[in-house]
Amino acid sequence: MSHPSTGGSRVAAPPQREGHGPASGGDASALPAGSGRRGRTAWRQRFEITVLTGPALIVFLGFVIAPVIVAAYCGFFNWNGYGPLVKSVGFDNYIAVLKDKNFYEALGHNIFIVVMSLLCQGPLALLVALLLNKKMKGRSALRVLLFVPYVISEAIIGVGWRLILGTGQTGGALNALLDNIGLGWLQHYWLDNGSAIWVLLGICTWKYLGYAIILFLAGMQGIPEELSEAAAIDGASYWKTQWHITLPLLGPTLRIWAFLSIIGSLQLFDLVYVIWGKAAQFTGVSTMASYMVQSGRDMGRWGYGNAVAVVMFLISLVIALAYQRFVLRRDTEGSLTEGR
Amino acid sequence: MKSKKMPRIAIALVAAATAATALAACGNNNDDGTSGDTATLTWWHNMNTDPGLSYWQGVVADYEAAHDGVKIDMQVYQSEDLRNKLKTALQSADAPDLFQQWGGGELRDQVEAGFVKDITSDVAAELAVIGSGNAAGWQVDGKTYGLPFTLGIEGIYYNKDLFEQAGITAVPTTLPELDAAIAKLKEAGITPISLGGQDSWPAGHWYYNFALRECSTATMTETGGSLDFSDPCWEKAASDLKAFAETEPFNDGWITTSAQQGAGSSAGMLANTQVAMELTGIWESGVVGSLTPDQKVPEFLGWFPFPSISGGKGDPTAAMAGGDGFSCHTQAPPECVDFLKYILSDAVQEGYAATGSVPSNPNAYTGLTEPLLQDITDQAKSVKFTQLWMDVAFGNNVGTAINTSTVALLQGQLSAADFVKALQDAAATA
Structure with missing residues (x-):
């Protein structure tokens, strides 16, 4: 069964290029390990390692690790953004973050989006990917169209949806459309409390669905056709083949x-x-990051904002490590775990 | 990861990166741009649209022509961008010499960090003209660190035509009269008041004005220094505002309405006759003017001061006020103060008034061509006490807490007592 892992590694490549923390370091170190076995001198091997991993390491350390360390340090101070860090407050900022109900509210919204994104996007993207994996007319065009929302910048998408959903009393295009097709009773202040989080989920799903589909399609390309052919000969139905x-x-x-x-x-x-x-x-759509900006930058409490950033980093790190340890381990065995 | 060198390299890199960051943060040296007989002044402000932009370009050209060897490098930014950029730039080697100064708590922070020049002895004459009470926002511990170039009081802008349509014959001068006017407007099917709740400060301004009526002038001034909100007037103002909000005077969806962006904003709704009133600062005529189809300040726009509240301890004529000013960096060449004085001179201020803004120099009111602004500055003569915007005067932290808590109060999520507690909590971390 070597094929699944082929599919896996092919799919895993793009995220690593995006530099998602732990994955990028392991990826780079795995390369020379495979090519260094041909009896080259130790010096040369070291040189290669340095040259190949150096740039990635510098970027990673300079733009990921160093800022985290600096942020953690700043989090120990009461700092208004000017001058040197002098008012040390110990762990007060970190304790305040963990005591603020607004932070937990924001965290709750994040968790809601995490869970619901998986539940909404996963099955939907899988179905569409199965459809697009079939040979049919206009398949490429459909693939491109579904991928478009992912390509457009979030800022532009945000402005677009804001105009469609409407703000304030004037409402947006959606409410006007509902009114004009006789569904005026469906009009709603979409961005207000209550519906806001569902609207956010909807926009996230719409935007990232294409990305999931492309990933799944790539994965499906790696599955040899012989297997489904064999299943078909054995009399398995289409859905049974997909399922099994x-x-x-x-x-x-x-x-x-x-x-x-x-x-x-x-x-x-x-x-x-x-x-x-x-x-x-x-309106019930605050997230950890928006809370950080609001309670840190907007209020001029830069030390506190840094503490929020660190707490957010740790939460993400724990979740990421736990996921790698318990879920991704079998996929990445050998590439991420070797040498530990 | 077999080589032992790797961790050492990693550690070295971390150290280097950290050191680089730390060094960048410590680099406070500012090149004053003086070399021989020539001086270059960098000047940052937010008047990045016409007519203001071209006017100030002209002012720069005039000043350069009259002063040999002085060059002024004027850079303009959008307001929020400027605030964020200034914060980092002030601590860097390329800090501007003359920069926009909103005053209050932020200025105090900048002064304490040693970035702002004390200009007390240089601008005594200008301070006398503007009025030291009006410039209090640009002073710290009795010393002057900047001066406003535009200054005006807050009030309620209203649509005269819609008032007439609803049968309102006189502008409301008391809170019950305002309530009555709101009831009449609703009866006539007109949305009474627009509120840009998304930006949160427009909500805060409603609280400022209720507090200004409930709290005595002395309490108001003391709280600016102590940030102690235990006087019962602060809670009374919150419960007044809560009761006012329960009459639902604001536009539907006010919470996602922005203040000034486009026709759907609170200012845009007033400009396009969708609401009858909006409470806001002196910039309103310009903003409304830019949001009408013909880009002119509409004739229906009128202004009245915030109504009085019976039983309140505040001076009934007191007004919230604010303005924009300029400060010189400590490292700026001496020409900086001279240019600031030039900006505040009668002639330059008069020209500025003609662009549709209210100058801080009252001698320049003669330059006002906009009837609405003439009316406001006339009415302002009876104002004996002005209070700078609370989100400026009380500092970023408490100010933001007031603004956001007011939104929660208007939403019904906070009681008046919890509102005051939120302010006290924010003050405790300031």
């Missing part, structure tokens, strides 16, 4: 996709900020 062959062999792809989706949902910020702005906290 495609789905299990798509496992690595599904697990990587879920990982990226979880991390993305935990870091959700742009859409919320562009669509709701400061109203996010009043």
